[in-house]
Amino acid sequence: VQVLRRAALASADGQGDGHGDNGDRGEDDAAQDLEAATLTGARSMLFWMLGSLAEARPQEAAALAVYLAAGGTLLLLSAPALNLFLVGEESAASLGVPVERTKAAVFAGASLLAAAATAFVGIVGFVGLIVPHTVRLLFGPEHRTLIPASFFLGAACLVLCDTAAR
Numbered sequence: 819v820q821v822l823r824r825a826a827l828a829s830a831d832g833q834g835d836g837h838g839d840n841g842d843r844g845e846d847d848a849a850q851d852l853e854a855a856t857l858t859g860a861r862s863m864l865f866w867m868l869g870s871l872a873e874a875r876p877q878e879a880a881a882l883a884v885y886l887a888a889g890g891t892l893l894l895l896s897a898p899a900l901n902l903f904l905v906g907e908e909s910a911a912s913l914g915v916p917v918e919r920t921k922a923a924v925f926a927g928a929s930l931l932a933a934a935a936t937a938f939v940g941i942v943g944f945v946g947l948i949v950p951h952t953v954r955l956l957f958g959p960e961h962r963t964l965i966p967a968s969f970f971l972g973a974a975c976l977v978l979c980d981t982a983a984r
Contacts, residue, residue, distance in 0.1 A: 869940020871980045878938055885934035890969070892927030896920055897961035904959055945979045946972035 899920040902910040911917045936944070949972040950964065957963050 867941075869936075869942030871939055871942070871977065872984075874939065882934055882938050885930055889927040889930035889934070890965075892923050892930070893965050894962075896924050896927070897965055900924065900961040901959070939976075942976065942980060942983075946976050949975050 899910065899915045902913055902915050903920070907917050910920075950968040953964055953967045953971055957967050
């Protein structure tokens, strides 16, 4: 990324004799930096810009399983309360749901899952954001069904989109 930044600054500068009169690096130096960028560096840059499942390994999947278990457990335990949220927070509270604690648990679980997925596969993981809405249309609003169905169909959608992108 630094190589591309320096190259962009050098070409945008456009002043001097191209040899860094003003303390800036010249275009020749920037071109050499770009040629020196390795394939690994380019892949790393593309991964962080777009994301990919190409580098997924079993060890990474095992590490991701820890986050999946923690976030998934928080969401699944909150499913009955989420069903009551469908009629409104006040109604859920009157039925005995600890509204603020439930919202915090759902926020924490969803954030943990989204952060872990993004850290492991990049922003391509956000492709699955439409899946819960589709699952709700197909299976209804019951969160005990919606959460696991979203998990499995979201994973399938992610793999299909990654395969199509290749």
